């Protein structure tokens with residue numbers, strides 16, 4: 001058994017939806033605790049993926065923690081549906097609504113964890129008023145919309161900044177990183193301070209998923225500070 005230094009969250013977006021139950025099982029058997037669920041509405045980002053019904057339907061088939069990443073405009077109109085569908089945490093985008101404080105408060109009041117995400121062009125300063133209330137900050141290291149893109153190195157500094165802020169201000173959010181995380185980039189994100197790394201194509205394109213997870217942990221351990 002290996003010593004876990006980072007949580008790798010497989011993103012179902014890179015699995016075939018035709019065999020989604022196999023994809024859930026693959027994530028569990030590879031030792032994942034979280035399943036990352038990318039919800040896209042064709043407005044906030046160009047692609048359309050799935051909504052709360054899909055999540056509700058797969059919920060009985062998995063014990064994984066369901067981490068919904070909402071890439072949708074006006075997420076406040078849909079939060080209750082995603083919570084009722086069985087999500088364990090919901091992350092909304094800083095760029096997706098004016099009323100971030102209200103939406104995040106509502107998620108917390110409903111008893112699940114809340115996260116805030118920023119796209120590559122949004123600085124950490126845009127979310128500093130919210131950092132004391134969130135359980136998770138999701139740093140996008142690609143422009144959201146598709147799996148399989150290359151990590152944008154300039155976004156790594158934001159992970160460092162968030163880790164420093166957490167220490168200096170005594171915040172307790174987890175730092176998650178999403179986009180282009182794979183065997184070549186995991187060390188950079190871990191060294192910067194990530195606690196959770198989302199892996200879409202790197203996980204689901206791999207035939208030996210357990211060995212992939214172990215390699216990611218080994219690389220993470222080498223660069224863990």
Ligand code: DX5
Pocket residue numbers: 011013014036038069142143144145146147148149178179180181198199200201202
């Ligand atoms: C991108 C999504 C990501 C995506 C990651 O908009 O938010 O979660 O699934 O896929 P990879 O790991 O392939 O970049």
Ligand code: ZN
Pocket residue numbers: 011036037038069178198
């Ligand atoms: Zn995502």
